Amino acid sequence: MAEHVMRQGSVSMTELAETFGVSVMTVHRDLDLLESQGMVRKFRGGASAQASSVFESNIAYRKTAQTAEKEAIARHVVGLIEPGSSVMFDDSTTALAVARHLAEVTPLTVVTNFLEAIRLLAPVPGIRLMALGGEYYPTHDSFLGVACVDAVEAMNTDTVVVSTSAVSDRHAFHQEQEIVLVKRAMLASGTRCVLAVDHTKLDRVALHRVAPLEAFDIIVVDSRAPAEAIQRLRDRHHRVDVAEVTEP
Amino acid sequence: MAEHVMRQGSVSMTELAETFGVSVMTVHRDLDLLESQGMVRKFRGGASAQASSVFESNIAYRKTAQTAEKEAIARHVVGLIEPGSSVMFDDSTTALAVARHLAEVTPLTVVTNFLEAIRLLAPVPGIRLMALGGEYYPTHDSFLGVACVDAVEAMNTDTVVVSTSAVSDRHAFHQEQEIVLVKRAMLASGTRCVLAVDHTKLDRVALHRVAPLEAFDIIVVDSRAPAEAIQRLRDRHHRVDVAEVTEP
DNA sequence: TAAATCTAACGCCAAAAAGTGTGAACTTGT
DNA sequence: ACAAGTTCACACTTTTTGGCGTTAGATTTA
Numbered sequence: 001m002a003e004h005v006m007r008q009g010s011v012s013m014t015e016l017a018e019t020f021g022v023s024v025m026t027v028h029r030d031l032d033l034l035e036s037q038g039m040v041r042k043f044r045g046g047a048s049a050q051a052s053s054v055f056e057s058n059i060a061y062r063k064t065a066q067t068a069e070k071e072a073i074a075r076h077v078v079g080l081i082e083p084g085s086s087v088m089f090d091d092s093t094t095a096l097a098v099a100r101h102l103a104e105v106t107p108l109t110v111v112t113n114f115l116e117a118i119r120l121l122a123p124v125p126g127i128r129l130m131a132l133g134g135e136y137y138p139t140h141d142s143f144l145g146v147a148c149v150d151a152v153e154a155m156n157t158d159t160v161v162v163s164t165s166a167v168s169d170r171h172a173f174h175q176e177q178e179i180v181l182v183k184r185a186m187l188a189s190g191t192r193c194v195l196a197v198d199h200t201k202l203d204r205v206a207l208h209r210v211a212p213l214e215a216f217d218i219i220v221v222d223s224r225a226p227a228e229a230i231q232r233l234r235d236r237h238h239r240v241d242v243a244e245v246t247e248p
Numbered sequence: 249m250a251e252h253v254m255r256q257g258s259v260s261m262t263e264l265a266e267t268f269g270v271s272v273m274t275v276h277r278d279l280d281l282l283e284s285q286g287m288v289r290k291f292r293g294g295a296s297a298q299a300s301s302v303f304e305s306n307i308a309y310r311k312t313a314q315t316a317e318k319e320a321i322a323r324h325v326v327g328l329i330e331p332g333s334s335v336m337f338d339d340s341t342t343a344l345a346v347a348r349h350l351a352e353v354t355p356l357t358v359v360t361n362f363l364e365a366i367r368l369l370a371p372v373p374g375i376r377l378m379a380l381g382g383e384y385y386p387t388h389d390s391f392l393g394v395a396c397v398d399a400v401e402a403m404n405t406d407t408v409v410v411s412t413s414a415v416s417d418r419h420a421f422h423q424e425q426e427i428v429l430v431k432r433a434m435l436a437s438g439t440r441c442v443l444a445v446d447h448t449k450l451d452r453v454a455l456h457r458v459a460p461l462e463a464f465d466i467i468v469v470d471s472r473a474p475a476e477a478i479q480r481l482r483d484r485h486h487r488v489d490v491a492e493v494t495e496p
Numbered sequence: 497t498a499a500a501t502c503t504a505a506c507g508c509c510a511a512a513a514a515g516t517g518t519g520a521a522c523t524t525g526t
Numbered sequence: 527a528c529a530a531g532t533t534c535a536c537a538c539t540t541t542t543t544g545g546c547g548t549t550a551g552a553t554t555t556a
Contacts, residue, residue, distance in 0.1 A: 132381045
């Protein structure tokens with residue numbers, strides 16, 4: 001239903017009800033849900049698509065996008081992690097995909113500011129979990145702010161895995177200030193830094209520069225990335241790993 | 249079933265199965281659960297009660313004990329909190345009871361290292377939630393250690409609510425080192441400190457002293473506390489609030 | 497090795513939860 | 527003021543979850 005609203009840009013309640021063969025009441029309920037997730041905007045009589053810039057940073061959307069690619073990248077990244085070492089990662093959905101596989105490389109020390117990952121890893125035996133505190137941001141379901149940056153700076157981990165919303169030939173980018181600060185702190189506190197981004201992030205920019213690509217030791221992309229984009233990164237002497245996407 | 253094991257001290261699988269009229273398989277499953285919660289110990293053929301000192305500090309046990317008293321105390325403590333102010337609390341079940349009522353005094357800034365409270369408060373509108381990071385301890389479901397102490401020391405809140413496992417005439421006590429350090433840091437960073445303990449904690453001691461009672465501005469106990477115990481605290485010039493227990 | 501005990505896998509049943517529609521009451525805009 | 531739109535409360539259906547027992551295979555103990 002979200003997709004339908006996206007395509008049309010703006011739709012009326014009754015139209016949606018007929019399209020999906022459900023009652024108007026159900027449309028209301030579902031739309032309320034999508035609105036609370038920041039995916040659409042409701043107005044009297046219908047709903048319209050949310051400006052892409054705002055919902056692209058939205059958790060509900062991000063979780064459903066490029067899942068196959070993220071899964072592939074996650075499997076590859078996990079292969080880079082040594083059992084017994086320590087890993088820090090940020091509040092990206094790509095990192096969450098990595099977290100789901102971390103039980104395979106125990107024992108492990110895991111550090112993150114992402115609440116969903118904390119929920120996921122808390123009960124896992126063999127994982128020593130360190131949470132990065134800070135102010136809770138519902139839109140990201142993570143802890144950010146000065147407190148978080150301080151907490152990151154007080155640590156050092158063997159591997160840092162971060163993802164950013166855009167990557168050009170020279171820099172990684174993100175649209176939000178608070179997140180940028182945390183990612184930067186993470187990069188500074190990792191012995192080895194991994195940038196994990198799916199192909200939709202390549203050759204794009206966003207408001208803030210997070211760091212030059214030199215700050216990363218390995219860049220992991222999925223196999224749907226254009227060969228020439230990969231080549232361009234390699235020409236700049238970056239190590240680029242390509243994770244094979246299996247699912248459709 | 250836990251109670252049965254406690255009473256008997258040690259019971260065989262088949263005996264438990266017959267007593268409760270269930271299959272041996274079910275006994276196994278339930279006992280595995282109790283064991284993972286630290287309530288009992290399993291051995292081949294049966295199970296035995298866990299030493300009381302270890303399970304009294306266990307979350308699963310603590311959550312079921314003195315719920316009516318904790319509820320009463322929580323209601324009282326919430327009454328002490330001003331909307332718009334900031335509150336910090338620790339990983340005690342008493343504090344959790346307080347957390348359940350915090351939605352009533354929004355807007356509010358809440359700081360805690362207790363994961364269950366974080367889960368509970370994260371979706372609540374009107375509450376600005378700050379998490380204290382640190383190493384995750386499954387037995388307490390909270391974040392402790394140096395990182396947590398550092399995080400606490402970097403903050404200051406209007407009200408600090410802590411609970412301890414034992415309170416004598418002069419001091420508050422707790423049996424675990426890591427928790428003691430965090431509680432002490434919290435006491436140092438609160439403008440006003442509240443000690444919230446149910447009557448079973450009074451006139452008892454535990455391994456470590458957390459702080460002298462002078463460190464607390466208000467001591468809240470439930471109405472089942474012996475009058476003479478309350479009087480003794482008041483004789484020492486402590487402010488003692490008594491929360492009326494309503495339920496049986 | 498044999499008996500006893502434990503674990504894993506599957507299927508069944510009941511309880512809980514989620515989703516849906518209806519009609520009434522309430523809001524909003526013209 | 528009226529009509530369209532929205533929300534609420536309730537009942538109903540479907541789906542999901544949780545608990546339990548049976549069987550079969552693995553593990554342990556004597």
